[in-house]
Amino acid sequence: MIEQICSIAEQILADKTVDVVIGYEAGTRGAVRPAFIRSAAEAGRLVWNDACTHNLANYVREKHVSPKKGAPPAKVGVILKACDARALNVLLRDNQAPRADLYLIGVACQGMRQNSGFAGRDLGDLELRCQDCAERVPAGCDVVVGEAPAAGVAPASAIARELDRLAALSPAERQAFWDAEFARCLRCYACRQACPACYCVECTAEQLEPSWIGVAIRTPEKRFFHTMRAYHLAGRCAGCDECARVCPVGVRLDLLNAWFRREIEGTYGYRAGQDATTPAPLASFVPSESLDL
Amino acid sequence: MPDTPFEPRIVGFLCNWCSYAGANLAGTSRIRYEPNIRIIRVPCSGRVDPLFVARAFQEGADGVMVLGCHPGDCHYRDGNYYARRRFNLMHGFLDFLGIDERRLKIDWVSAAEGKRFAQVVSQFTDQVRDLGPATVRQPAVLGG
Numbered sequence: 460m461i462e463q464i465c466s467i468a469e470q471i472l473a474d475k476t477v478d479v480v481i482g483y484e485a486g487t488r489g490a491v492r493p494a495f496i497r498s499a500a501e502a503g504r505l506v507w508n509d510a511c512t513h514n515l516a517n518y519v520r521e522k523h524v525s526p527k528k529g530a531p532p533a534k535v536g537v538i539l540k541a542c543d544a545r546a547l548n549v550l551l552r553d554n555q556a557p558r559a560d561l562y563l564i565g566v567a568c569q570g571m572r573q574n575s576g577f578a579g580r581d582l583g584d585l586e587l588r589c590q591d592c593a594e595r596v597p598a599g600c601d602v603v604v605g606e607a608p609a610a611g612v613a614p615a616s617a618i619a620r621e622l623d624r625l626a627a628l629s630p631a632e633r634q635a636f637w638d639a640e641f642a643r644c645l646r647c648y649a650c651r652q653a654c655p656a657c658y659c660v661e662c663t664a665e666q667l668e669p670s671w672i673g674v675a676i677r678t679p680e681k682r683f684f685h686t687m688r689a690y691h692l693a694g695r696c697a698g699c700d701e702c703a704r705v706c707p708v709g710v711r712l713d714l715l716n717a718w719f720r721r722e723i724e725g726t727y728g729y730r731a732g733q734d735a736t737t738p739a740p741l742a743s744f745v746p747s748e749s750l751d752l
Numbered sequence: 753m754p755d756t757p758f759e760p761r762i763v764g765f766l767c768n769w770c771s772y773a774g775a776n777l778a779g780t781s782r783i784r785y786e787p788n789i790r791i792i793r794v795p796c797s798g799r800v801d802p803l804f805v806a807r808a809f810q811e812g813a814d815g816v817m818v819l820g821c822h823p824g825d826c827h828y829r830d831g832n833y834y835a836r837r838r839f840n841l842m843h844g845f846l847d848f849l850g851i852d853e854r855r856l857k858i859d860w861v862s863a864a865e866g867k868r869f870a871q872v873v874s875q876f877t878d879q880v881r882d883l884g885p886a887t888v889r890q891p892a893v894l895g896g
Contacts, residue, residue, distance in 0.1 A: 625848070626848075630847065630850045630851065630852045631850065631887065632850070633847075633848065633849065633850035634849065634850025634851065634887060635850070636850070637849050637850055638850075663803070671803065671807070679810050682810070682849070683803075683806055683807065683810050686803070686806045686845075686849065687803055687806070689845070690802055690803065690806075690841075690842070690845065693841060693845075715848075718844075718845070718848050719841070719845070722841060722844055722845075723841070726840070726841075740837060741834070741837055741838060741841070742834075744830065744833035744834055744836070744837055745833075746823065746824065746830075746833060748836075750836055750837065750840040751840060751843070752836065752839060752840060752843070752858040752859070
């Protein structure tokens, strides 16, 4: 599989289809990190294994820039799993990069493993999002490497079960749960940085006029930040769960996003990133629809 | 002070073209309604960012109302359709975060419905009074 990925990367760099390929390479101490390959000779650096959990769609906007003033923006090749391809669809739908400037290398994915790439830690189960993933093969790519894995085990639905558990609690208990989660937050904004859909030039979290969120690192400010972050991703979060993965204190951001995904799929039958054309549910409406208020 | 009965603080975002005029009509018609509502005039219910609601709760509101034009009557044609989708979602999200969804009220009140405005506000105020104080009351320290 990795031979195929390398040869595709080598070829598209050699024939100038793209200027840069975003992929994965071996990092330090057995870890995997994003790689930006700019020449065909370097394509051999790419790796593919069950630690390639990063969503590389996040780097597309950053690399799709002009090398010098007046020059057309660089063409970008990017390696995508099924969840990453959905995130990229959101970017395409939001006009963050023209499809013609991108070369999408889809990789059929077996799922990523918890703790993979961390030396000295025991290899865990599949990551939560991977346990429930029904897609596996990315859609809408220029080329897809690998075959869909055989039907695996039934989804564990760990996230869905946690949502159900929270829904059964009283509002006061839910508030206590979230206060405990938010209390750990450091306001480092790693969740925002890791999110492909968080591309605002000026984030509400840092806006000063008006100042939406106080500077204090206390639970009310943190609660507001997380409310804001989650709501801004409503109908746009493709479920790559990068936010939860990069959180240094393990705030359950995946639950906030999953709640919105479930709600929006239930109400509008829409999954973020299902294609690159359907408008976001909160950016569209049907006059005759009836919604509970 | 401890013996003072609980009176909810309610923030109302009212559309300039309908509910705000409806509130005016209620006033000029001398219709009595619960005085707990603090009215904020907005150009359209579509102007109300769901974060306004989150912020109001953070700043100590016990209940929040968003009143706009009836669907189909928006001054800007479709602002209230967007508002409808946003707040349909915000209801559930507040509940998921542990803020009772009955503390948020979205309704449509036209400029001619002064009486209805009074009813909607009074009913909602009673409802929030029964729910008691919101527990998220922790005013922010503002920077910037």
